[in-house]
Amino acid sequence: MQGAFKLSAAIQAWGTAVGKKEYEGPLGHLFDLHDPDCKFGQKTWESAESEMQRMALAVAMARMGVSDGQIGALFAGDLQNQCVGSAYGLLSYDIPYLGLYGACSTCAEGLLLSAVTVTSRACSLCAAVTSSHFCAAERQYRSPLEYGSQRPPTAQWTVTGAGAFLVGRPLRTADEVLIVHGMAGKAKDYGINDANNMGAAMAPAARDTLLRFFADTHTAPEDYDRIVTGDLGFEGGDILCQLLLADGLDISSRYEDCGRLIYHKERQDVHSGGSGCGCAASVLAAEILPKISKGEWKRILFMATGAMMSPDSIKQGGNIPAVAHLLELRTALEQREEFL
Amino acid sequence: MQGAFKLSAAIQAWGTAVGKKEYEGPLGHLFDLHDPDCKFGQKTWESAESEMQRMALAVAMARMGVSDGQIGALFAGDLQNQCVGSAYGLLSYDIPYLGLYGACSTCAEGLLLSAVTVTSRACSLCAAVTSSHFCAAERQYRSPLEYGSQRPPTAQWTVTGAGAFLVGRPLRTADEVLIVHGMAGKAKDYGINDANNMGAAMAPAARDTLLRFFADTHTAPEDYDRIVTGDLGFEGGDILCQLLLADGLDISSRYEDCGRLIYHKERQDVHSGGSGCGCAASVLAAEILPKISKGEWKRILFMATGAMMSPDSIKQGGNIPAVAHLLELRTALEQREEFL
Numbered sequence: 304m305q306g307a308f309k310l311s312a313a314i315q316a317w318g319t320a321v322g323k324k325e326y327e328g329p330l331g332h333l334f335d336l337h338d339p340d341c342k343f344g345q346k347t348w349e350s351a352e353s354e355m356q357r358m359a360l361a362v363a364m365a366r367m368g369v370s371d372g373q374i375g376a377l378f379a380g381d382l383q384n385q386c387v388g389s390a391y392g393l394l395s396y397d398i399p400y401l402g403l404y405g406a407c408s409t410c411a412e413g414l415l416l417s418a419v420t421v422t423s424r425a426c427s428l429c430a431a432v433t434s435s436h437f438c439a440a441e442r443q444y445r446s447p448l449e450y451g452s453q454r455p456p457t458a459q460w461t462v463t464g465a466g467a468f469l470v471g472r473p474l475r476t477a478d479e480v481l482i483v484h485g486m487a488g489k490a491k492d493y494g495i496n497d498a499n500n501m502g503a504a505m506a507p508a509a510r511d512t513l514l515r516f517f518a519d520t521h522t523a524p525e526d527y528d529r530i531v532t533g534d535l536g537f538e539g540g541d542i543l544c545q546l547l548l549a550d551g552l553d554i555s556s557r558y559e560d561c562g563r564l565i566y567h568k569e570r571q572d573v574h575s576g577g578s579g580c581g582c583a584a585s586v587l588a589a590e591i592l593p594k595i596s597k598g599e600w601k602r603i604l605f606m607a608t609g610a611m612m613s614p615d616s617i618k619q620g621g622n623i624p625a626v627a628h629l630l631e632l633r634t635a636l637e638q639r640e641e642f643l
Numbered sequence: 644m645q646g647a648f649k650l651s652a653a654i655q656a657w658g659t660a661v662g663k664k665e666y667e668g669p670l671g672h673l674f675d676l677h678d679p680d681c682k683f684g685q686k687t688w689e690s691a692e693s694e695m696q697r698m699a700l701a702v703a704m705a706r707m708g709v710s711d712g713q714i715g716a717l718f719a720g721d722l723q724n725q726c727v728g729s730a731y732g733l734l735s736y737d738i739p740y741l742g743l744y745g746a747c748s749t750c751a752e753g754l755l756l757s758a759v760t761v762t763s764r765a766c767s768l769c770a771a772v773t774s775s776h777f778c779a780a781e782r783q784y785r786s787p788l789e790y791g792s793q794r795p796p797t798a799q800w801t802v803t804g805a806g807a808f809l810v811g812r813p814l815r816t817a818d819e820v821l822i823v824h825g826m827a828g829k830a831k832d833y834g835i836n837d838a839n840n841m842g843a844a845m846a847p848a849a850r851d852t853l854l855r856f857f858a859d860t861h862t863a864p865e866d867y868d869r870i871v872t873g874d875l876g877f878e879g880g881d882i883l884c885q886l887l888l889a890d891g892l893d894i895s896s897r898y899e900d901c902g903r904l905i906y907h908k909e910r911q912d913v914h915s916g917g918s919g920c921g922c923a924a925s926v927l928a929a930e931i932l933p934k935i936s937k938g939e940w941k942r943i944l945f946m947a948t949g950a951m952m953s954p955d956s957i958k959q960g961g962n963i964p965a966v967a968h969l970l971e972l973r974t975a976l977e978q979r980e981e982f983l
Contacts (some may be wrong), residue, residue, distance in 0.1 A: 372645060619686075
């Protein structure tokens, strides 16, 4: 009843827009668009985030050569209160809009629901878009940048970036990336209430989803070229690997985390790595999907984790509920060989 | 490409929990649970909202006789920042959790995505839950109740209430309510920026979804026993009817709005009617689904509208983007007759 979703979908195009720090990171040359002052021509950080979403989707649509009318549903969300980054950013598109809130898991949630929707044949092509902006997130979740607050070593750096994906029925092209399974995560409270240690709050959620997925699909870490999390960062990623070791699973040799990949750890002073909805989305699009598309990685698990507290809920004494949504992605090259 | 979604799903059970004012309204006796002080045993209004969600889902699950493990996905959202009403309220359930943000359209969005998910056969049973709480919404969106702010005549009263629904593949029972079509709304900015006149912001979105649905399904208002909106209230409902009259469609004789139904207009001093995610959800569950289930209404359109601004986006000069998601609901009684 709660098994992995069997899906028949493919990611057919993607686009990214990022800020200055992300452009200066090790993946900088792989992002489609960047802006040197992170404002993307807008007056506020919040509007800049919206503009990144708009641009990322425009890139993906141009790459696939589709217009608004060909996209049956648009799944989008972000970290701003009431998800206004998405609501305003995508207003110029004439596409049915379904808003999501999954905190930093939104990238995987949008891809999962896009894949479910095309699998149901409700429509043939969906879009999934998400973003985060460092300056907008800091003043909403922590304190305005002007205060110059110190950050503890477990803190992560919210990525300024957006990623957009087009998900349709498999077209049997060589370069699409197949979504064959999805597994929605369970929201769980693991007793962590330190908003500067999201990795610790989210790692057990990633473990839960991963263990349920392996059990349901009768697979093991060795069956996958990579197991990639969204933004557990250095702290949370280590916790995940240790938790799984205690379960008898060693994923360390094939483990990657988008929050570890996006910045130079020493040079860029980000402490525990990148985070935010835009972290998983921009790294998936810029670094991971191209590798699968080219057949360098044949089969991977991508899992974005989210910490679903609000600043107010923490002040009211709540812990940090976390969730992790998983997708099994496969190269289309092998599938084609089966048909030859 | 952007037509109505063809769905094969049914609402099989539902549950509601509401506050004092809602219990004293004309539908009061129809709600499953209510609390005389609106706190549901919790310390904060925000936690009370979470508790309503938990209780409403418990009622629906008990009514259907299902346990957590039988539900493949749980779609939930609310109006609180970062949707914490849902994230905390549903933590005690061991069910995969997919967070939504559609403002007051969340009830229809959750039902739509539940129906898409069971239609895709990703899983066989989903839950959709949503809520709002007057006191939590006032202090987040407008001002704390203690200020005693005056409200203009176009203002609506946020419903304290939650509704939960179980959506599965049709079971061919006599009392389930079939979901045969869904149509996701497009997010549009119609130039309204008065946060005390949500009805005006949302009415054009309802018109847009309705016109697209009629065109795609080749149907007209006369084909439906009722056309029900979520919370346009008195102001927005009148605007919708007038906009449609200008399009040559008269829906007034079959038009209902959950925000008009839930309170006594004169006696309860709510100005333009009820609003909030909990408005459409609690009225759909308490008043509308039973009528369809019993065959009193055979075919209706249910459309929940959402205003997707944040208090900050309004202060930054943004207008109010709005969206309306639609479901076509049918009685299962007639379907059964076709099989006899």
